[in-house]
Amino acid sequence: MHSVHSTALLTDHYELTMVAAARRAGTAGRRCVFELFSRSLPAGRRYGVVAGVGRMLEALPAFRFSESELAALGSVVDDDTLAWLADFRFTGSIRGYAEGDLWFAHSPLLVVEASFAEAVVLETLLLSIYNHDCAVAAAASRMVTAAGSRPCVEMGSRRTHEEAAVAAARAAYLAGFTATSNLAARHRYGVPTTGTAAHAFTLLHDTEAEAFAAQVTALGVDTTLLVDTYEVEAGVRAALAAAGPDLGAVRIDSGDLAEVARRVRDQLDEAGAPHTRIVATSDLDEHRIEALAEAPLDAYGVGTHLVTGSGHPTAALVYKLVAREDAHGTLAPVAKRSVGKESRGGRKEATRRLTDGVAVAEVVGPAPGEGRPLLVDLVRDGEPVGTEALVDARARHRAAVAELPAEGRLIAAGDPAIPTLMV
Missing domain, CATH: 3.20.140.10 (nicotinate phosphoribosyltransferase)
Incomplete structure (x- = not known):
């Protein structure tokens, strides 16, 4: 306490x-x-x-x-x-x-x-x-149910009041989310935290390859690389070049998530990286998560709809x-x-x-x-x-x-x- x-x-x-x-x-x-x-x-x-x-x-x-x-x-x-x-x-x-x-x-x-x-x-x-x-907990519970065995991560701190963000992270965790991006929730309530990099980190570097190499050097090959800053297929290639087939995960944050996930899964498998996970973000709620049940996704990151009670x-x-x-x-x-x-x-x-x-x-x-x-x-x-x-x-x-x-x-x-x- x-x-x-x-x-x-x-x-x-x-x-x-x-x-x-x-x-x-x-x-x-x-x-x-x-x-x-x-x-x-x-x-x-x-x-x-x-x-x-x-x-x-x-x-x-x-x-x-x-x-x-x-x-x-x-x-x-x-x-x-x-x-x-x-x-x-x-x-x-x-x-x-x-x-x-x-x-x-x-x-x-x-x-x-x-x-x-x-x-x-x-x-x-x-x-x-x-x-x-x-x-928030009711919205989180519905999202966890929709996700089935796939973990959900709370990442809505930037979409609500700074203190509400801490309370939302706590409520989401008790309702089944596995982690939060919010460090105050980790400090106050012991909620596990996770996070890697945003698009700004890629844009900081001269090339996507340089950004990914820097992230892998700092965080290891088990990190999650955000591959849709420019073009997803090229992003996946750059991610694998930086981390190799043991890359932990890639994240997609835009487009038709189901279709993009299928293409990315095929690309990863063909490149000999069948264990690299795919994380989906981008304005998800319980209904979109449920609609993605057949897509080859491994985890979800949820922000705005979670911290605002999803309607x-x-x-x-x-x-x-x-x-x-x-x-x-x-x-x-x-x-x-x-x-x-x-x-x-x-x-x-x-x-x-x-x-x-x-x-x-x-x-x-x-x-x-x-x-x-x-x-x-x-x-x-x-x-x-x-x-x-x-x-x-x-x-x-x-x-x-x-x-x-x-x-x-x-x-x-x-x-x-x-x-x-x-x-």
């Missing part, structure tokens, strides 16, 4: 004004339950992927208001609220889905129990982490109050009745119902059902207890996808893989 600067101002203005008003009304200390969920999966998606849990557990202890943060809030809230914020420490509990698992409509990804003030002030932070990371840049998660302490000290269900934005009151449990090891339903209700329990302890009395290695979330994701019925793993748009039963 890496050190995190204060996350206290990664929030919205109205979170703090609600705290101020509730303190003045004497209701800020009421015990409450908030739930983070989505009313539906993004259109056409068959499942969602839980991601961001580890980042949330890093961000929560850093939600502290130092003198610097408090100074920035002088015109936002009153002095009494500033004093409360100066001493803020989350002391409640959080249960939720384990990272890497799957979620569906109304799945309670997080159940937060604390005073109103402590729970509501976390709303924006929790939603921003989960909405981004779940969106769904948010998971559409919301954070709603579902229960609050009444005059008798009992947690009473509360719910929105807004048209099209209804919520269901009461604290919930969640279970994945299985038949012969295959998921058949997501069961959500006030008590655990039969099947695989989905909620685990993440924070207890303000202290994170759910921290785990990223490789564990990665393994959990593989197992959760394997539980789905075959049609639930299809890439084409369709209904959710399993129904959500509200009991």
Whole structure:
């Protein structure tokens, strides 16, 4: 786990004004339950992927208001609220889905129990982490499924915000990508990194042959040479001349990837380099990867579509109050009745119902059902207890996808893989 600067101002203005008003009304200390969920999966998606849990557990202890943060809030809230914020420490509990698992409509990804003030002030932070990371992880999972046994590498750092790039690399790895180009993700989270050279390196040299010779000298014959700066066939010839038949891989980044890959494979085989791999990049998404299944490719590099959620840049998660302490000290269900934005009151449990090891339903209700329990302890009395290695979330994701019925793993748009039963 890496050190995190204060996350206290990664929030919205109205979170703090609600705290101020509730303190003045004497209701800020009421015990409450908030739930983070989505009313539906993004259109056409068959499942969602839980991601961001580890980042949330890093961000929560850093939600502290130092003198610097408090100074920035002088015109936002009153002095009494500033004093409360100066001493803020989350002391409640959080249960939720384990990272890497799957979620569906109304799945309670997080159940937060604390005073109103402590729970509501976390709303924006929790939603921003989960909405981004779940969106990227879902796209990554679909791409890994489409790729089959071929590895996928995340390389979208230059297509998103610099910090979102790190989070995206982490989310992609937990969903099955094998590596990233992002060095901060390697440093912070141990995600394997890879990379060799861009077209600029070839253009730097007088000839393609000189560029390839320089790269092989520096990185060895197992490197990957980018062969489409000029003309692919000539590029492959130059690559083999520089590295010989033990060249690790060539990368193609333009044109009709399936047709180019076939020509390159024939050229490599005829030159006595049958073990040289072919890597495809160039604006790939899960649908293009699926369409390339019959092409003689060995790996994919994915950028823009991955880090932007491949058409769904948010998971559409919301954070709603579902229960609050009444005059008798009992947690009473509360719910929105807004048209099209209804919520269901009461604290919930969640279970994945299985038949012969295959998921058949997501069961959500006030008590655990039969099947695989989905909620685990993440924070207890303000202290994170759910921290785990990223490789564990990665393994959990593989197992959760394997539980789905075959049609639930299809890439084409369709209904959710399993129904959500509200009991």
